[in-house]
Amino acid sequence: MAVEIRNYLEGFADRDAALKALLTVDESVFGEDFTDEEISSPAFGVVDDDRTFLAWDGDRPVGMSANFTLDVSVPGGTVPTAGVTFIGVLPTHRRRGVMSAMLDRLHQDGLQRGEPIAALWAAEPTIYPRFGYGVASKMLRLSIPRSFGTISGAPSDASIVLRMVDPADDFEATSEIYNAVRAGRSGMPAVDERWHARHVWDPASKRDGSGRLHTVLAESDAGVRGFLRYSVKPDWTSAHSDGTLNVQRMMATDAAAYAELWRFAINFDLMSKVGWWNAPSDDPIQVWLDQPRHATRQLEDQMYVRLLDLPRAVAARTYSAEVDVVIEVSDRHIPANAGRWRLTAGPRGATAERSTASADLNLDIRTLGAAYLGGPAIEEHAAAGWVTENTPGSVTALGLAFRTATAPHCPFVF
Ligand SMILES: CC(C)(COP(=O)(O)OP(=O)(O)OC[C@H]1O[C@@H](n2cnc3c(N)ncnc32)[C@H](O)[C@@H]1OP(=O)(O)O)[C@@H](O)C(=O)NCCC(=O)NCCS
Structure with a gap:
């Protein structure tokens, strides 16, 4: 029987039921499990109903795919972007062209909306180059041992004060910084309140042993100059504490504020290292570290871009x-x-x-x-x-x- 691609809402009583069907496919594909409460959480508020699809074999959903509506920074401005996501096909229906058909649909969807490019994060990097995607950005997977974390040459500014805020309330302050940084760095999608809610959605079930998310702002009389969002993962050996401070996001509008946030992260009591799985590949910490070779730095492919x-x-x-x-x-x-x-x-x-x-x-x-x-x-x-x-x-x-x-x-x- 031919597989048919339809809008994911078709055949369901409401959005929650359609989302549940989509996430049932997701569970079979990626092994992620979502409770009903999680399904109605802000994590899925960014799902664009008009741009989300299920592939049906008769009366069974066998594949999923979607475009997010993104606006990505590029040199000189921003570009409307089809943010390809949720690509998955049930193990029973693989290698018979279901994903190829879904990608064609997503590309047509992007073209019809006047989006000149598509972009994605690849769970499986081998797949997308054959569809015209190139690795457009790279990220650093960083781990810095606290014992080798001195940055004695980094700028400092005694007027900077650090202040903790609840991530749920940090939208205004962090957006100001995010947008300023975005104006000078390409590859950054716009973050509105829906995306912010997704990023600070932090249920205990998804923390993998870490504490909750925290935000710290770097401020002076000039206003907010930077922010760090992080969680700490405690660990203990028989002799000492061995925790990790994991960075979710860190940015600043000037080098002194950025250095102040790095000092905060590196010198955090009871932690033996800072981990940041997605640091910019040109992060200045690499210049500031007195002993850079003790930092583990793995350069990885990050966002893939395709010209539509x-x-x-x-x-x-x-x-x-x-x-x-x-x-x-x-x-x-x-x-x-x-x-x-x-x-x-x-x-x-x-x-x-x-x-x-x-x-x-x-x-x-x-x-x-x-x-x-x-x-x-x-x-x-x-x-x-x-x-x-x-x-x-x-x-x-x-x-x-x-x-x-x-x-x-x-x-x-x-
Ligand atoms: C990846 C996945 C979506 C492919 O779906 P599919 O319907 O089997 O793909 P298709 O039959 O349309 O294959 C399209 C092409 O990609 C290739 N391909 C598909 N899956 C591949 C994989 N995992 N690794 C390498 N190549 C792959 C196929 O060989 C085919 O190549 P060709 O055009 O040169 O013949 C499916 O295997 C899956 O759900 N995997 C687990 C989830 C996943 O990795 N999703 C990607 C997230 S970004």
Whole structure:
């Protein structure tokens, strides 16, 4: 029997019943279990009813998929983004094209809404490059032992005061900082009250031995300058305490406030280390640490980006340098992007127009996705043999244009 993809509300009495069916598929796929109370929690308030789908085999849901409606920061502004999520197919229905059909549907949904790009976090990184996604940002999985955590050269400002607030009440203060940081770093989705409620939703059942979330603000007469959201996970050996302070999010508008928050995290009594599973790859702690080699730093692929509408996507950001090249693009899944484009880009924006001139570069759409937020993907993919340079110097020219001063970073999973 053919599998049919329908809006997830179809066939259910109400939203809670549809969400329950979706999360039943989720449980079979990811092994996550949700109580009824959790299903009606703010965690799922961000689910966009028009953009959430179930795949049906007869009268049984066998697959799930959804787009979140995101607005992601890029150099020079923000871009409406299809935030691909909830991808899963029951073990009984795998490897027969259900996910491929769902992804096509999600991409069409994004295109119809005028979203030039799609983005996702991949539970299984091998899957998405074949669908045109490139690794557009990288994150650091950090662990810093307190005994090697001195940052004696980091800036300090005696006027900074730290104040604890309840995470449930930190929206206004943290948004101010988040939005200021977002203006200078690409890859950050807008966070409204629904997303904030999801991020501070903190049931004991999901804490895995940690205490509850806390927020500390760094303030001075100038106002709020930074925030840290964290939890502590206590642990004891027979001889001493061995806990971990886990960072959920930390940002600041200036280096002194950021250093003050790092000092707070590193010097926390009874903790022997700071863990941050999703630190920006260019976090200044790496410069400040007196003994950086004692920090464990694992660089991991983070957000994947796919250009849905190439000319609109390239026009939606600005570029670090002027470039005028013809690129020949391959795109197996969205043929409208394939072929030859003249890309004229610079600090004021860009255009991509169809061209019959010979191509300076040949590349796949996933390379443009990987470069889109500002990372060094053009050069890296060229070195990896995935970009063909027909005109000498064109890799360097295009790479310089795409790069940004700060590393792209997405502060949360969606
Ligand atoms: C990943 C998953 C959604 C794939 O669904 P599916 O319906 O079996 O996928 P399809 O049949 O449409 O396969 C599409 C392509 O992806 C490949 N693929 C699918 N799952 C893969 C996996 N886990 N690893 C590597 N390749 C995979 C297929 O081989 C196929 O490749 P091709 O187009 O080159 O032939 C499904 O296996 C699943 O639910 N896995 C567990 C949850 C998960 O990992 N979700 C991804 C979260 S981001």
